[in-house]
Amino acid sequence: MRSGNRVNGGPTTRALSFLLVLAGVFIVLLPFFWMLSSAFKPESEIFRSPPQWIPRPVQWANLLKSLTILPFSIYYRNTAIITAATMIGDVLTAAVVAYGFARFRFPGRGMLFILVLSTLMLPIQVTIIPRFMLFKAFHWLDTFAPIIVPAYFGGSAFYIFLLRQFFLTIPRELDDAAKMDGLGPFAIFSRIIFPLAKPALAIIAIFSFLYNWNDFFVPLIFLNSEAHYTVALGLTSLKGHFFSTINLLMAASLIAMLPCLVLFFLAQKYFMGGVVVTGVKG
Amino acid sequence: MQRKEAAWGYLFISPWLTGFVFLMGGPIIVSLALSLFNWDLLSPARFVGFANFSRLLHDRLFWQSLKVTGLYTASSVPLSLVLGLSIAVLMNQKIPLLSFFRTLFYLPSVVSGVAVSLLWVWIYHPEFGLLNTFLKTLGISGPAWLQDPLWALPSLVVMGLWQVGGTMIIYLAGLQGIPTQLYEAAWMDGANRPQTFFRITIPMITPVLLYNVIVGIINSLQLFTQPYIMTAGGPNYATLAYVMYLYRNAFQWFKMGYASALAWVLFLLLLICTVLLLRSATSWVYYESETPSRKKDATKHALRK
Numbered sequence: 001m002r003s004g005n006r007v008n009g010g011p012t013t014r015a016l017s018f019l020l021v022l023a024g025v026f027i028v029l030l031p032f033f034w035m036l037s038s039a040f041k042p043e044s045e046i047f048r049s050p051p052q053w054i055p056r057p058v059q060w061a062n063l064l065k066s067l068t069i070l071p072f073s074i075y076y077r078n079t080a081i082i083t084a085a086t087m088i089g090d091v092l093t094a095a096v097v098a099y100g101f102a103r104f105r106f107p108g109r110g111m112l113f114i115l116v117l118s119t120l121m122l123p124i125q126v127t128i129i130p131r132f133m134l135f136k137a138f139h140w141l142d143t144f145a146p147i148i149v150p151a152y153f154g155g156s157a158f159y160i161f162l163l164r165q166f167f168l169t170i171p172r173e174l175d176d177a178a179k180m181d182g183l184g185p186f187a188i189f190s191r192i193i194f195p196l197a198k199p200a201l202a203i204i205a206i207f208s209f210l211y212n213w214n215d216f217f218v219p220l221i222f223l224n225s226e227a228h229y230t231v232a233l234g235l236t237s238l239k240g241h242f243f244s245t246i247n248l249l250m251a252a253s254l255i256a257m258l259p260c261l262v263l264f265f266l267a268q269k270y271f272m273g274g275v276v277v278t279g280v281k282g
Numbered sequence: 283m284q285r286k287e288a289a290w291g292y293l294f295i296s297p298w299l300t301g302f303v304f305l306m307g308g309p310i311i312v313s314l315a316l317s318l319f320n321w322d323l324l325s326p327a328r329f330v331g332f333a334n335f336s337r338l339l340h341d342r343l344f345w346q347s348l349k350v351t352g353l354y355t356a357s358s359v360p361l362s363l364v365l366g367l368s369i370a371v372l373m374n375q376k377i378p379l380l381s382f383f384r385t386l387f388y389l390p391s392v393v394s395g396v397a398v399s400l401l402w403v404w405i406y407h408p409e410f411g412l413l414n415t416f417l418k419t420l421g422i423s424g425p426a427w428l429q430d431p432l433w434a435l436p437s438l439v440v441m442g443l444w445q446v447g448g449t450m451i452i453y454l455a456g457l458q459g460i461p462t463q464l465y466e467a468a469w470m471d472g473a474n475r476p477q478t479f480f481r482i483t484i485p486m487i488t489p490v491l492l493y494n495v496i497v498g499i500i501n502s503l504q505l506f507t508q509p510y511i512m513t514a515g516g517p518n519y520a521t522l523a524y525v526m527y528l529y530r531n532a533f534q535w536f537k538m539g540y541a542s543a544l545a546w547v548l549f550l551l552l553l554i555c556t557v558l559l560l561r562s563a564t565s566w567v568y569y570e571s572e573t574p575s576r577k578k579d580a581t582k583h584a585l586r587k
Contacts, residue, residue: 017372024369025386031444032389034412035401047410049418093297100294104287116298119306121496121556123504125525126549129316129532129542130309136323153301160298185290214394216507217525221533232396236511239400246404253397264392268385272451 039063039251046246059247066251069243074227075234082144082219082230083212089151090159090208091201097154098163099189103175113164119157128221135222146222147215151208159204166200167193202270210260231256310549316542323536334543343519343527344544350435350509351524355502358439362498363491366446370453371483384454387447399511402441403428406512428513431520438508438521449494456490457483488567492559499555503548524548 033053038046039062041055067073101113124131135146154160170193178188194201216232223229229237238244238252264271292299317334321327338344369387373380390398405412406427414424427437460483468478484491506525509515515522528548532541 014375014377017375018377021369021372021377021383024372025383028387028390028444028447031401031405031412034405038404049410049415051410051412051415093301097295097298100291104291104294105284106288106291109291112295112299115302115307119302121500121552122306122310122549123500123552125504125506125528126545126552127306127309127313129538129545130312131305132532133312133538134304134309150301150305152297153305154298155301185294189294210392214396216394216396216510221529232394235394235396235400239511246407249400250404253400256397257393260392260394261389264389265385272381272384272388 035250035254038247039066039254041247043245043247062247062251063255066238066244066248067255069241069248070234070238071226072231072234072252075229075231078144078228079213079230079232082147083209085144085148086151086212087205087208089148090155091204093152093155094159094163094204095194095197095201096189098160098167099193101160102164102167103172104185116154116157116160120161124218128217132221141222142224142228143222144228147212147218155208159207162204163197163200166197170196199270202267206263206267206271209263213260313542313545313549316539317546319539321538323538327539330539334540337540338543338547343522346519347522347524347527350520350522351503351505353435354439354505354523355499357436358442358502359495359498361439362443362446362449363494365443366449366494367453369446369450370457371479373450373454374457384447384451387450389447390445391448395507396511398441398445399508402437402444402508403512406437429517431517434513434517434520438505438512441508442502449498452490452494453487456487460486485568489569492563492567496556496559499559500552503552503555 037051037053037055040058040060041052041062042057042059045052045055097116101109101116131146131150132141135141138145140146140149174192174196175188178192183191214232215230216236219230219233223233226237235249235252235256239249316327318329318331319327320330320334373383377383406414408414408424408426408429411427413427417424425433427433464482464486465478468482473481504525505523506529509521509523509526510529513521515526524544525548528541528544531537531544
């Protein structure tokens, strides 16, 4: 991102733009503040007009209480297992498949890659019913398998595309040199290319984490018993729960968002790069 | 040697091939076949021909759900285009704290649909919600938003715009990729700011526009979590999104055949939308990376227009 590419107006235009952007940022952040404020209020303070932005007293107990009305520790454990297992699958298969498309010539390669790209336009809702029947036949309903296993069979076309672009930038001479040293294709991939691709793999891991941590539709369809619920499903049942109140609901939502927010802040450099690559080169 | 290379190639892509056959391509064909049957998962499936499709045509809720998702898409895609691009243009100047602001704008896009939906239910609360509290200070008494058949769907659209940062940073990257020389040349020729915007900026970012519009349409057509959590499709079906109706038929009423017909219609809609957009793209999208000489020509062309 070269700063020379920006189009600058005069000082007044720039000052005005700055103020407008500042106002935009304020509007974007306001709902977060609203949630934060509500999450720490006592129940009696929630329905008060005008509202108080700084809760008095700050009711820290809401956090714990919101997690214990329903067994959220189980939901968090389930979500962690699903997210981690899916993330590993997404990264591994996307890398293997992308390497296949980037480095080997085989009949039908171009057409197959177009097929990969066209599945980008195929949302899960279109194929969910046959998937449901397939996994029912496997006796996988109400287990994590229908959510995790597909990640090991190609995962997302978007990740394959991203990694193929990355592999194309790695000079072929590297592969050739390794071949001279007597390495086979799989060894070249696993010992040389895969480690080199770490930045791109990190982007995919982040995308995958955010997607699976937040996903609602697929768990809703495949998980029935509460012992298998994810956090997203737990939040919906908390909404309908007799003892839940708005302050507790906000506290639970806040906690559910935290891992994503923390990850995003820690990894934003990788992340922004990834988002931009997909949009501009896609 | 070549055959060996091909064999390795197929081996490397085999996980995807398997997944494609069993989880994507196969299911599309299976769901077409299923749509010709009536099946509740318990009793044996019964062949009914195209009866499910003709029933769709007379199903009031099918048309309602099509209308809801259609209206949502038709309003949220253009709105997020205009808003996202406007913010990107503002940010594409040497303003302080740029990368920090960019991060903050992106925040709403990284958090869960369910938690966000719960938050916005509270924001839209008729009496004590953030929005109506704010309107009250202006002397306006706001509607009941999600409980109001007229306002429920627009409320979901506005909530979606909160996450506009996702498209904004892609526009911003597109803007930052435009060579400055183009603008310098235009100014030399006496072009003013609106002229440079419509004749340089817009043509140069058409690939990014196309990408954002396609992704926007695909995402909007999948609208589900927000109405499911926030309104349960109500009031009076005002937010019964298409996917929600599909979900109810398949997984609440177990009308697998009918739901498959719905899924196929969704598939066709997506196909038509993307094909039409990509077809039209040849006439309005400009790819600068084609060849160096063509690039120069196109640049000249863009300036002359």
